[in-house]
Amino acid sequence: MxxxxxxxxxxxxxxxxxxxxxxxxxxxxxxxxxxxxxxxxxxxxxxxxxxxxxxxxxxxxxxxxxxxxxxxxxxxxxxxxxxxxxxxxxxxxxxxxxxAGERQAFDVPLDLRLARGFRRAVLEHLTDIEYGRTESYAQVAAAAGSPKAVRAVGTACALNPVPVVLPCHRVVRSDGSYGQYAGGEEAKRILLTMEAA
CATH class of the missing domain: 3.30.160.70 (Methylated DNA-protein cysteine methyltransferase domain)
Structure with missing residues (x-):
C-alpha cells in the first residue's frame, strides 16, 4: 500500500x-x-x-x-x-x-539595468580583470575613470547585481586582503583560491 x-x-x-x-x-x-x-x-x-x-x-x-x-x-x-x-x-x-576549473569567463547576455553611472562603469571593467588575477579598489577606480573614487568602487562591487559572472571577487584591498564581498569573505576566498590554482 x-x-x-x-x-x-x-x-x-x-x-x-x-x-x-x-x-x-x-x-x-x-x-x-x-x-x-x-x-x-x-x-x-x-x-x-x-x-x-x-x-x-x-x-x-x-x-x-x-x-x-x-x-x-x-x-x-x-x-x-x-x-x-x-x-x-x-x-x-x-x-x-x-x-570545475574548466571555464575562465562567462558567455551569457547581461541585463545591467540595476547599475547606473559610475557603478556601471566599474562593472563593465570587471571583465577586464583576468582569471587568476586581482586588482585593487584603487586600480579599478582609475580604470573606471575616477581615480579618487576608491570607496565608490567598493560600493559598486558590494552592489554588483551579477557577482561571480561579473568577477567583483577579483577586486581586493591595496594590501592584498580580501575586503568585503556580498557572498561573504569565505566565498571570496574560495573563488580566489580556485582561480589561483
Missing part, C-alpha cells in the same frame, strides 16, 4: 512539473513573464539566478536572501516573476564548468 501511494505521489509531482513548464512557456509566449529565476547549488552555496528577456539580471548568494532578491526584482523590474529552471540550462552548465 505504501509503494502504491509513493508511486501515486511521484505521478502527481511529475504532472505538476509538466504543468509548471507549460505555465512558464505560455507566460513567456504571451509576454507575461518579465523575470525568470532558478536556484543552483555551488561551492559557495546556493545561488539565485534571475533573467529578463535582455539577459541575466541578478545572481544572489544565500546569505543575501533569495526572497529579498526576488522582492527587489519585483519592485524594480516587474512582479511578473516565475521559476523557470530550463531557461538557465546554459548558464548552469557554464557555472559547473567554472567551478
Amino acid at each position: 505504501i509503494d502504491m501511494f509513493q508511486f501515486f505521489g511521484d505521478e502527481v509531482l511529475l504532472d505538476s512539473r509538466v504543468l509548471h513548464e507549460r505555465l512558464v512557456t505560455d507566460a513567456a509566449r504571451e509576454g507575461l513573464l518579465d523575470v525568470a529565476y532558478h536556484t543552483v547549488d555551488s561551492p559557495v552555496g546556493p545561488l539565485l539566478l534571475a533573467a529578463t528577456e535582455q539577459g541575466l539580471v541578478k545572481v544572489a548568494f544565500d546569505r543575501q536572501g533569495h526572497d529579498a532578491a526576488l522582492a527587489e526584482l519585483a519592485a524594480v523590474i516587474s512582479p511578473r516573476i516565475l521559476r523557470a529552471p530550463s531557461r538557465f540550462d546554459p548558464l548552469a552548465r557554464q557555472l559547473d564548468e567554472y567551478f
Whole structure:
C-alpha cells in the first residue's frame, strides 16, 4: 500500500512539473513573464539566478536572501516573476564548468539595468580583470575613470547585481586582503583560491 501511494505521489509531482513548464512557456509566449529565476547549488552555496528577456539580471548568494532578491526584482523590474529552471540550462552548465576549473569567463547576455553611472562603469571593467588575477579598489577606480573614487568602487562591487559572472571577487584591498564581498569573505576566498590554482 505504501509503494502504491509513493508511486501515486511521484505521478502527481511529475504532472505538476509538466504543468509548471507549460505555465512558464505560455507566460513567456504571451509576454507575461518579465523575470525568470532558478536556484543552483555551488561551492559557495546556493545561488539565485534571475533573467529578463535582455539577459541575466541578478545572481544572489544565500546569505543575501533569495526572497529579498526576488522582492527587489519585483519592485524594480516587474512582479511578473516565475521559476523557470530550463531557461538557465546554459548558464548552469557554464557555472559547473567554472567551478570545475574548466571555464575562465562567462558567455551569457547581461541585463545591467540595476547599475547606473559610475557603478556601471566599474562593472563593465570587471571583465577586464583576468582569471587568476586581482586588482585593487584603487586600480579599478582609475580604470573606471575616477581615480579618487576608491570607496565608490567598493560600493559598486558590494552592489554588483551579477557577482561571480561579473568577477567583483577579483577586486581586493591595496594590501592584498580580501575586503568585503556580498557572498561573504569565505566565498571570496574560495573563488580566489580556485582561480589561483
